[in-house]
Amino acid sequence: MRDRLQTADAVAENDEPVDYQTVSTPVLVVGAGAAGARVAIALAEAGVEPLVVGKRDHGDAHTTWAAGGINAALGSLDPEDDWTVHAADTLDEGHYINDPEAVELTAKHMPDRIRELADWGMPFDRTEDGTINQRYFGAQSFRRTCFVGDRTGEAMLDTLVAKARELEVPYRDNVMVTRLLTDGERVAGAMGFDMATGEFVLLRSDHVVLAAGGASALYHRHSSREDENNGDGLALALGAGARLADVEFVQFHPTGMVGDRYGEEWDGRLVTEAVRGEGGRLFNAAGERFMERYSPDQMELDARDVVARAIAREIREGRGTDDGGVYLDISHRDGEYIRERLPSMYERFQSLGVDITEAPMEVAPTAHYSMGGVDIDFATGETGVPGLYAVGETVAGVHGANRLGGNSLAETVAIGKLVGEHVADRVDDGAPTVTSGQRALAEREFRALAELEASDGEVTARDLLADLGDILWEHAGILRDEASLREGLAKLDALRARTTDLRVAGDRTTRDFEFAVDLSFSLPIAETILRGALERTESRGAHYRTDYPETDGDWRRNILVSEGPTGLELRARGVADPSPEVQDAVERGYELDYHHLE
Template sequence: MQPHHRTDISNVLVIGSGGAGLRAAIAAHDAGCEVTIVGKRLRKDAHTVLASGGINAALATRDEEDHWGWHVMDTWNEGYFVADAEKVGILAREAPDRVRELAEWGMPFARTEDGDIDTRYFGAHRYRRTAYAGDWTGRAIVETLHDQVAARGIPIREQRYVSRLLVHDGVCFGAYTFDLDTGERTVELADSVILAAGGHTRLWRRSSSRRDENNGDGMSLALHAGCELQDLELVQYHPTGMTHPEEHAGQLVTEAVRGEGGRLFNSEGERFMERYDPERMELSTRDRVAMANYTEIHEGRGGPNGGVFLDISHLGKDAIREKLPRMHRQFVEIQMIDIGEEPIEVAPTAHYSMGGVHVDARTAATGVEGLYAVGEIAAGLHGANRLGGNSLAETVVFGKRAGEAAAERSRSLDVQLRNRAVITAAAEELDAAIRDGETVVRQVQRGLRDAMWNHVGVVRDEDGLNAALERLDELAQEAETVDVRPDAQGYGDLAIALDLRGSIEAARATTLLARERRESRGAHARTDHPDRDDDHHLVNYTVRLGQDGELIVGSRPRKPIPEDLEEWAKEADEELEAGDKLIE
């Protein structure tokens, strides 16, 4: 008997309604394709809205010396030399046009006295190149892109969960979905599929992501489709997340606070960044500031809630309300603290997945024909540490490229592939996930997040990583007994159970690669291997799913610097100080 579901057909299917997915959909539509967007959350409420501080582009509106080449080198250095240099070059060259495009579409960027798009400093930037809209830049981008999507009549099917990508003979031809409220199932058939489903930072107990997003489920979908993942061990811990109350622990305190002059102090009143990076201080690289904060807390110089203190009160209330309105409101509403009058307590929080699906730098194509990946779920741009402000630039630069590539493939096809057996298997898999069980899924989810925070967190070692793998085995067994029974409240429990399955898989892959990288590089800090080892680990570690369902670890040499970027590398080499940030 055939399973009951409806079928929708489009040229290009976009999975994810954040900045990357919206920009990809616009590009595919403008290339002449029928496009459908499916999103797990309500429209305009994707993870992108949490990106506060700004979007990078070498506009030179504040510092005329800035140039896309310096953006390349800042990104390359920040990534500790394991990023895809070609992808870095594309981002730096094209970001200015994408930012100006957003402005033309009505994006309310802050402006200079002359009416140009304003820019401010972010950590580890040579010049001011982070354009912004207050401290709600991500939300402003989503609103702007959504208006463009609506004007084109591109449908967004919200609160749709993708349980499986549909793949036959190495070709992706759509996705199997269900409605989170009604449970209605839909087969989304498409010539090309763009995966823009976010990262996996919610696997950690303290995370700047919200509940039930960035669970690694997109990475699991890609693995089962036949994709290769890389760099999952390279997870950025933002230096400043909220410390309390518990339900808000890890919630982001934007880097814009430090960009506008915020200062870090320990419980002894010391401005401690003088010990860790006396030249750049609070505007050092994210990995260094996060490690400094962690060290101060770990060595007993933290505050009552396990954090250090960030003070922006010297900026003045009027300037704070203009430059940091969301942060001002966030602390008044959650902690009844006015950041214009007193410091706030902050601590590192899991913030960004720098690894993900291995993709072509130019087209965002994966190793599976017809499947593309873009945004936080895609690897290659950030290396071992992300330059603040690059994530939003990534969404619009590579979102456009992915949409155009997906549309080009669709236009090249005479017929649209489908395979009934694959669709039936996806339906049966979903049926099997609904069951009476003895375990509450949230308990297993909490166990996973505690294990990752305790053993695969800001600092790591071999014993802890092995302990994490053992704990993940136990949690995988517990996950097989979770209770999943849809009711009048909808199909949320089913989604959480599927998220858990994907989370355990993504966590295992991350831990395996963290164990393989026996060095410290950027955000990956090993206490048992404290030094960077370019002789053995100047590679990208990879993982794929074997035929028996086991994860297979591999590696590939880091891609060389393209010839057109070598001159910038040479010039930067002459200017940058010797040490960790020296260009090779």
């Protein structure tokens, strides 16, 4: 499977003609969530017409699942907040292995991006005097998270899609990119297929922007849909010669729904941090508000890794519910307030027979976000491979070892605009042409896909992906150690061997084929997670090693992963220091006082 993605040259040449469509565009944006949309808007505003391709219908992207809010130091409720404190909070939550330039660019630009979104029609909740309202989110020093009830991501993507349509940005639905077109020196487009018709597609472009999400859905319990966040953006970049960074850092959100209680369809689905931001409390099965033991000052609004480990410990030590969770309760707040501030949570649980104005929700940690990803220059989005750029959850840098809640949406628009403007400056006039060598590369990839489609073994990709999810959950989950990580790598090798007996039941328009392609992305990225976690012999943020439980100052480094002649190669790189003004904010030691909410 891995060979199909990264070395399609292994497919035997033959004289059989390959039918495919060729599309040329000055800039190809792969991924149609908030990051891809904001890049496309910046390109269009600069006079460049990109093509945006997405695996789903236009406007249907994982951004819509980011419920609770988006960060910007507006100071609507806390005037002492400013962008330097936002940056300091982000660095602190990321345990100081963030890229300081990435953090500062995000924090500095976000107030303007929020005002821009409001100008474009995003219906932010407002205070009585008409300013944009802000709420507490975990590990933030001030009320900094702007929101639209608990549907912020959906409202934001709707706003960006409407703006892109106003600018007449071309978009193509239901296209799955399977490999980047590269001659080993630069990227010149991408190859894939139309998921509705099965037609092969060669997308020729001198500038490709990856905005394809992260890799948290590789895990058994996760907050994504099963067909998103499969690591495709990371795998495409790795296969084209780009570096990945810090892929071992996977955020486990403290509050995912517990499947045994609500049904498998809901297992791991996110219960937004906004519930805790609005005063939600966590209790174990004995009725104890257990965060008093783990974080008496910040309580439920401590960092996500702290709260997730606390919940995991309560469950492991026998204080969890019969369904393997704990209780999240906001019923002490006024019912009308809950319905107004948390409408989608209220409606979701109401449909499952739980009135959250009167009864608690049952929750447990769930894989939620990839802090690691493609290593880029944040002012430009450049990956080090000419012609290839990346943005959004596909990249590493802003979040370090643990993401501050509300920063995922912030990164997409703050950095997306900068990347789009930079790429626009690099575009030459005229449509890119397709060389005979590029056609030969494309045809080899399409033959490899046809060969994959014809696989008639005994095991399905869906089964292998489920087994892969179990491996990562068990061996690279919330708690890790050397023996377990090595066992996980051994199991991964065995699973990879089973792909030689793959069966694809159906043609290229089926989910079976889609999952088979997903598997080719997921296997190398699962290996980077396991190997990075084994390499990092310390505990930092979301990466917790029970055999190395302390944070080691010598490990204030990023782990870089690249493809070498014999497989993955890992090396460490030091982290730069923040600017003096942000360092001053760090040293001032701002911190949330949870009890303001009491």
